[in-house]
Amino acid sequence: MVNFSTIAQQMRSSEIRRLMKLAADPSVISFAGGMPNNALFPVDTLDQLYASLSTEQKQAAFQYGPTSGYPPLLESLKTYLASRKLPVGDNVLIVTSGGQQAISLLSKVLLDPGDVVITEQPSFIGALAAFKSYGAELHGVPIDADGIVLDALEGVLTKQAGARLKMMYLNPSFHNPAGILYSMERRRGLLELLRTHDVCLLEDDPYSELYFDEADVPATVPIKALGSEPVPIAYVGSFAKIFGPGMRLGWMLAPPDIMEKVELAKQSMDACSATFTQVLAHAYLSEGKLPGYLATVRKAYARRASLMLEALGAHMPDGVTWTTPRGGFYIWVTLPDHVDSSDVFAKSLEQGAAFVVGSAFDPEGQRNNTFRLAFSHTPEERIAEGTEMVCRAVRACL
């Protein structure tokens, strides 16, 4: 009999994983996974990038690279991040194996079992799982259409202050799962509040380039770009939504004292990220392929969002509300208090459509009168049909 670690003894295959497996049936219209549709990937660009590689670059792609990242990619990433006003000079940049690894690495260097992490309520499943895998205690703070509710946050910060409060995790632009965009006022207010509290902010920002309307660009400036000193902010981004998740590349930009530990932790975690995909990502950035791809997918996701919003408006019964995304992949639906989204899920699956139930995103794992619809993955022509199935399932459960 294997004698597992304390953490592993608490790991359980979640109900969500079981539901997600049901949703993987190809006949089901799935609004579950937060991923791009395969048809949206820049396959022709990839052919060009591959063709542009020299023998030396291909050889480098086969080789180990520095733990912190393939040096040319670090340079092209710095240029890109500087264009987004991020303070690359005063911070250290590292390439990670997806944003997920960045979250896991920061957790490893900050969290002891029993330490407290404040998150939004709801929050990203992968981050919640990473924090729990280091034994953290999670406290959720409500959000509204403009971001985290500052009064509520101040209450939690004050109550949790002390050695056990280590980290705060936020996803300010086109939030997963809620789909909201923090206003600039809320970003600045948050920063002011954090200046008087001793906590490290993990700003997770994979969606900010995926706005639907140019008018929203000013509000997508990262909190870390707002003159954040002396608040320690670890800024995490990803190629998953702007190139492809299968590259498994993300990054973290944070103060040197944090990054010294993060690099050592990464060295023992996977030595380095895939050099092969780092070489491709560097070519993608340095050959200027990103802006054109973003222009295409912004339109595609905007179209998908409006198809889903239209169907929700037409078919969802009274008493149900949902967010109106201004970018990203997600719509967040709130049912009347007494309705359980697991029941809606079961009925919806009978109809032939799937989504993720709300409790998956609750840091405390309780609240379930909510669910997340991802419009990013489903073929455009099936969005209206699938959304109508979900609405029928809701109606049946009211």
Next chain:
Amino acid sequence: MVNFSTIAQQMRSSEIRRLMKLAADPSVISFAGGMPNNALFPVDTLDQLYASLSTEQKQAAFQYGPTSGYPPLLESLKTYLASRKLPVGDNVLIVTSGGQQAISLLSKVLLDPGDVVITEQPSFIGALAAFKSYGAELHGVPIDADGIVLDALEGVLTKQAGARLKMMYLNPSFHNPAGILYSMERRRGLLELLRTHDVCLLEDDPYSELYFDEADVPATVPIKALGSEPVPIAYVGSFAKIFGPGMRLGWMLAPPDIMEKVELAKQSMDACSATFTQVLAHAYLSEGKLPGYLATVRKAYARRASLMLEALGAHMPDGVTWTTPRGGFYIWVTLPDHVDSSDVFAKSLEQGAAFVVGSAFDPEGQRNNTFRLAFSHTPEERIAEGTEMVCRAVRACL
């Protein structure tokens, strides 16, 4: 001021990392890094593999995949592992982000701070770092030319028995750093011994295909392939030395109860390994490219080893011994007890050649009258010259 986790507070940038940075000067002949030479990578094969991919495969390469691995790669890997007599039917296979991640994942699910891991003395730096990053206490057991010394192992197993002894880590074929190959007798003897002790064996096997002589093939059969029930063995392998480290792909084959936890741990660590390189690795295996590549590199490494052995025989002073590798990347040099390999390193670097000092490989970080020479990375024509520099440095320190 950032309040780090207990583990992170203990993380220090090691002396070894400082020395390795010195060795990275391109004018230095480096026997330090355990990596293939860039000229040995199958670049033409990569071009063929890329050209053979369908649009659907490229799209899949951009996408997230299952945490356990890209399903076609899991199938082609199972076929390969079955051909090496590994029990794929009774175990669960998972693709990892290099062998390093497999070691880190198993550590995460087994080790609490203070738990005991038995390793060989000397042992692989990356594994030692992973175990320490989970707070493990390490105990080294001596090896001889045929493998771990069973009497010594039995003593340590008996002394450490109990809840705190969790894992044993071995690298039986073309050992890193010692270069030895466990005999079949030692493999069977080890398995017999483990049947009467309660410990999980991590068998790390990245080099076993790199034998120099067909006659040694029978001795490279993995311990896990020897009818290992009921000893729980997690078998770890890697594409690093048989395709390219930059693919960042390894695998772990272990009993279902362990793998259920490992998969959950991986999900929160990096969600999945790079799909892009998994698609390429699947093509590499399924299109039968591995045997031809292995035939080429076996000869290349055998030639490099004999060039280094020849130079050591000609120039190393009396009182110094070294192992004669029958495969893999490494030669392990033992100096007289009073000589410190850090002094030899400094002198050798003045000459223009580098290696890794022995204390890096000591689980207890003490012993330093040894060092590792890797013959895998240096251009063939510089091996004799560099080895002679190292020998001169040794002579100066005696």
